[in-house]
Amino acid sequence: MPVQPNALCFGDEFPASGTPCLVHVEDHGLTITFPPDRDGVESRDESLKFSELTVSAGGLDHDQLVATWVGLKGQRTLYLKSPDVIRAFRQAAPDHLSQPLERAAEQVRQARQRHRMVWSIVGGALLVVVLGLWFGSDVLVERAVDRIPVEWERKLGESTYHDFLAHQDVMKEGPAVDAVNEMIHRLTGQISENPYTFEVTVVKSDVVNAFALPGGYIVVFTGLMKKAESGEEVAGVLAHELNHVLQRHGLERIIKQLGFVAVVSIVLGNPPGLGGMMKQLGVELMTLKFGRAQETEADLTGLELLYRAKIDPSGMITFFQRLAGKDEGRVEWLSTHPMSNARAERLKTQLAGMPKQNPEPFTFEWPKVRASQGAPPSILP
Amino acid sequence: MKSEILYPGAFPMVRVELAEGEHIKAESGAMVACSPTIDIESKMEGGFLGALSRKFLTGEKFFFQTLRASRGAGEVLLAPTVPGEVVVLDLDGVNEYMVQKDGFLAGAEGVVIDSQMQSMSRGLLGGEGFFILKMSGKGMLALNSFGAIHKIELKPGQEYIVDNSHLVAWSTTTTYNIEKATSGWVASFTSGEGFVCRFRGPGVVYIQSRNPGSFGAWVRQFIPVSE
Numbered sequence A: 001m002p003v004q005p006n007a008l009c010f011g012d013e014f015p016a017s018g019t020p021c022l023v024h025v026e027d028h029g030l031t032i033t034f035p036p037d038r039d040g041v042e043s044r045d046e047s048l049k050f051s052e053l054t055v056s057a058g059g060l061d062h063d064q065l066v067a068t069w070v071g072l073k074g075q076r077t078l079y080l081k082s083p084d085v086i087r088a089f090r091q092a093a094p095d096h097l098s099q100p101l102e103r104a105a106e107q108v109r110q111a112r113q114r115h116r117m118v119w120s121i122v123g124g125a126l127l128v129v130v131l132g133l134w135f136g137s138d139v140l141v142e143r144a145v146d147r148i149p150v151e152w153e154r155k156l157g158e159s160t161y162h163d164f165l166a167h168q169d170v171m172k173e174g175p176a177v178d179a180v181n182e183m184i185h186r187l188t189g190q191i192s193e194n195p196y197t198f199e200v201t202v203v204k205s206d207v208v209n210a211f212a213l214p215g216g217y218i219v220v221f222t223g224l225m226k227k228a229e230s231g232e233e234v235a236g237v238l239a240h241e242l243n244h245v246l247q248r249h250g251l252e253r254i255i256k257q258l259g260f261v262a263v264v265s266i267v268l269g270n271p272p273g274l275g276g277m278m279k280q281l282g283v284e285l286m287t288l289k290f291g292r293a294q295e296t297e298a299d300l301t302g303l304e305l306l307y308r309a310k311i312d313p314s315g316m317i318t319f320f321q322r323l324a325g326k327d328e329g330r331v332e333w334l335s336t337h338p339m340s341n342a343r344a345e346r347l348k349t350q351l352a353g354m355p356k357q358n359p360e361p362f363t364f365e366w367p368k369v370r371a372s373q374g375a376p377p378s379i380l381p
Numbered sequence B: 001m002k003s004e005i006l007y008p009g010a011f012p013m014v015r016v017e018l019a020e021g022e023h024i025k026a027e028s029g030a031m032v033a034c035s036p037t038i039d040i041e042s043k044m045e046g047g048f049l050g051a052l053s054r055k056f057l058t059g060e061k062f063f064f065q066t067l068r069a070s071r072g073a074g075e076v077l078l079a080p081t082v083p084g085e086v087v088v089l090d091l092d093g094v095n096e097y098m099v100q101k102d103g104f105l106a107g108a109e110g111v112v113i114d115s116q117m118q119s120m121s122r123g124l125l126g127g128e129g130f131f132i133l134k135m136s137g138k139g140m141l142a143l144n145s146f147g148a149i150h151k152i153e154l155k156p157g158q159e160y161i162v163d164n165s166h167l168v169a170w171s172t173t174t175t176y177n178i179e180k181a182t183s184g185w186v187a188s189f190t191s192g193e194g195f196v197c198r199f200r201g202p203g204v205v206y207i208q209s210r211n212p213g214s215f216g217a218w219v220r221q222f223i224p225v226s227e
């Protein structure tokens, strides 16, 4: 039966990579069996007394037991790696070896500990940074966002906006465009200290969606308008979108993702990842899924904005609920603005707490606006 | 399984003969040609996370391919991406090698590939990331290099100094220290080069005669800068 070697033996007549051998630990010392080699040299045993050996720790990770002795053919070195053999060796070794053995064991422990400690510190620090950027410390993200000038944000949004519109069927004029412009005008008139110039485009598409890019570029799909029962409902979505822009939510999301990948790329030395990611940014901007806290913030500030603009805020709530209702899967808008019952409830409570006021109606007639897009005057049965 | 290096030198190819049912693992782009009896499976060694960590941490391609002679005996031709020599080692179950991330070409089914964290200093200074591959187990292991491959044999206690970027593989019975080659630490850090490993035997160290990083820099100077 061929022996399965468990150690490497080095010596002048052996190859530099060592010769595999089988080590047995016995009471008096070691028996080393050299398996027969390809040149036809027979298997042979060599016995060693413990008294002949000196031991230390060695190898790349200092986790191998190195035994040296002077044999008939000069200096021999044995590298033992198998934990079982090392354990047996330590148990059988006489007193004169136990001290160096303990020292070797201590070296191994220290090396392992050092290795573990360094890596747990690095791993821990990495985890903290990543988690910090990803989940927790929104403070960091907010600070980073604060440093980005509005001008950059505009450029970012503008290029994505134009790229997107280049492939869309844009509605240049008509009742729908006028209606949306009126809503935006009423809403933005109530924003104090507005650093953005909002631009809005109506796109002919059955996709039920509307989005606002960083910098104030807003796109409304006719598909969303067809689903609305009144102008106030569409204005509710717009008020929500405007507040995502004003609170710079899109930017926050991007910073979070950039930060995450940036940290990973820097640590792991993979700079090409950054380039590819920047390219993806354009796509990212439109498919950006807002967080729950951001949704609530946009909802509540949106509600206040509607109120200040004297647009009936209940339209916002009914519309959100209707969108989230029967064919949720087909409403694009919900994929980037995750809806929940809690969101609608929160809005209702907030609205109930506001003093009553008489809303001012829009100048357009909503059924006509809807009809101009080829939709039936009402979606209600 | 039998393997043979064809066209030894700068543009070698490895022919591996597989008996029915045998398979080898190869670096994912390495397969050049094979018998129709060979099936190519993209297998994620060490599971998805293992493969993922290998991709990110060692820069190794996501998958190792498994080339399996599932429909009868056949042969596979393998070649590395870069011009350079190939060396075939025979792992005996005791000898283990650390292999620099681009050095792996193929391994027999008995060869175990492990991503390992290396020491902090080498990870930071080596420029190869924190992870390298550890090869253990039994069977054929083919390594490739950039340029010619040179084997340095070290007796117990014997030392040798190797430029970091020329390392391909080394046995785990060796130890090494990272040292700086140039006169200033600042120069070493800013150039990212000039670190050397002082190896200490026993064991063998495989080095490559060309430095991929320097070659890249040399090529780059001829590429016009786009405006």
Ligand SMILES: [Zn+2]
Residues within 6 Å of the ligand: A240, A244, A290, A294, A295, A298, A336, A337
């Ligand atoms: Zn939203």
